[in-house]
Amino acid sequence: MTAALGLVDPYAGVPAPEHPPGEGPPTGRRKVTLTAASGVQLRAVRWLWDGRLPLGSLALIGGREGIGKSTAAYTLAADITRGELDGHHKGTPRAVVVCATEDSWGHTIAPRLLAAGADLEQVYRVDVTTSEGVDGGLSLPADITGLEREMNRVGAAMLLLDPLMSRLDSALDTHKDSEVRQALEPLTALADRTGATVLGLIHVNKGRTSDPLTSLMGSRAFAAVARSVLYVVADQDDPGLRLLGLAKNNLGRGDLPTLRFRIESHHVTDTDEGPIWTGRLAWAGEDPRSLTAVLEDSHDTSDNRTATTDAGDWLLGYLADNGGTAPSADIKTDGARNGHSYDALKRARTRHGIESTNSGFPRRTYWSLPNTQTGDDA
Structure with a gap:
């Protein structure tokens, strides 16, 4: 038929593949399969934090250094350990796994959790020991299998990466979309398999923009892969006031109100080395402005x-x-x-x-x- 129409057959003279019909050529240990959409199980979205942090997904909290995003994240973690965060697990205390590299557990993280009222028995620090018996930091995706096993063991509802970039492979070029996507895909798969929320803290660029997603440090792929992005910014008219807005929400409403909070000095306890003080988040209601409006106002x-x-x-x-x-x-x-x-x-x-x-x-x-x-x- 092709010849009759005067067309050239691009496969003319090409030998037939040496494998049975319906089977592709050998590709090492990789195997490609097709699944009909009719065989996919439908799943409703469940929320770790109602409308803001979906379970089984990767989410981010962005903001400048020192703005209070870590305090906000540890406050959410504390609420989860007591079963008090509005969402799917409310009424059922759940574990939280924390991987933090910029702050000391003894000086900063544990006091911050205590100030927020966390049940420390439900908070787990991530430690890694190499095959040579050397203590090292968590590296993703290399440690994903061991991390998943431990998260399932303790029944973790959230994995907090503080900050996210410090836990990704050191060879990663964080400004290349393709490399960032390849690095984040195992994390999104981990969240999906465990049903937990993977929450990564991420800094922002120094540039001036009213688009919170554009301001996130590194490749735009960080914001693209995440299903939800929260963003913390200071109120320009009240420097002590912080605003937590929803910059992106692929699985729910994007018009949820911006939340206000302040960070108050809090005495945690006294030790033989002296008193321990830290910052504690105090919610201060809702703000009528959108996150974009707040950023425009700040400029x-x-x-x-x-x-x-x-x-x-x-x-x-x-x-x-x-x-x-x-x-x-x-x-x-x-x-x-x-x-x-x-x-x-x-x-x-x-x-x-x-x-x-x-x-x-x-x-x-x-x-x-x-x-x-x-x-x-x-």
Whole structure:
């Protein structure tokens, strides 16, 4: 048929493979198989932390050094050991496995866990001994089999890698997508097999960007492979306040509220060597701003921040005086009369979580205080 159509058969003259029909050529110990989608078992998403950290997946917490991401991570770990974290295991204390390389267990990690109320019997440190009997650090993926065995033995619900990059193979080029993906794939498979959450802490670049995923250090593949990415940033208007937002959530909602917290000094205990103090996380409610808005706000100049603060104070009062809702055109006009630029008003709207809706005919845009019904919804 090919010849009749005047086409060249690309396989003409190529000898038939020397293996039975339906079987591929030998490839050493590797074997390729196909599985029909109908044979795949459907699985519902289960959450270690409701809506934020999925079980059986790789997740990240990003943020600058010293911002409080470790304190946040160990607070979650402590809640897991007491069965108090809102999620699938609430009511059932579970173990947490911790691999930390930047902090001392005696000086920092154990005191931090105690301050958070952890059951230390449910927290396990990872130690590795080489075949030569030498103590060494965990290296992934080389130690994945032994790590999985130990996680299953203690029934771990979370593996905390603090930080993530220090546990990956030293030969890895963390700026190459292909190498990062190959390094993280065994971790994602480990999470899937054990049903635990693998939570890696990761630093961010020094560049200025309002995209939290772009700011993560190393290849973009870190954020791409992770199913969930939490992000910690300081509040520009209150340096003591920290904000924990959800930068990515492949398996659930992406509009969960940003959480506020502070780190307070806490006396853990007294020892023969002296008193032990550490930082303890204290939750401080929710923030109306999205994570992107917080990052944009943090990059504002001091003049812009002052203008935004002043515009926000005026805008909140203006909307309250108008029953919680006003046309954006009126806000722009009246704001200008009071010395507030429209750009400052828009930044203030984002900062305070003021909603923008369209309704009526012809369509008009309204700004409303949160939970205020407007227009067609009234």
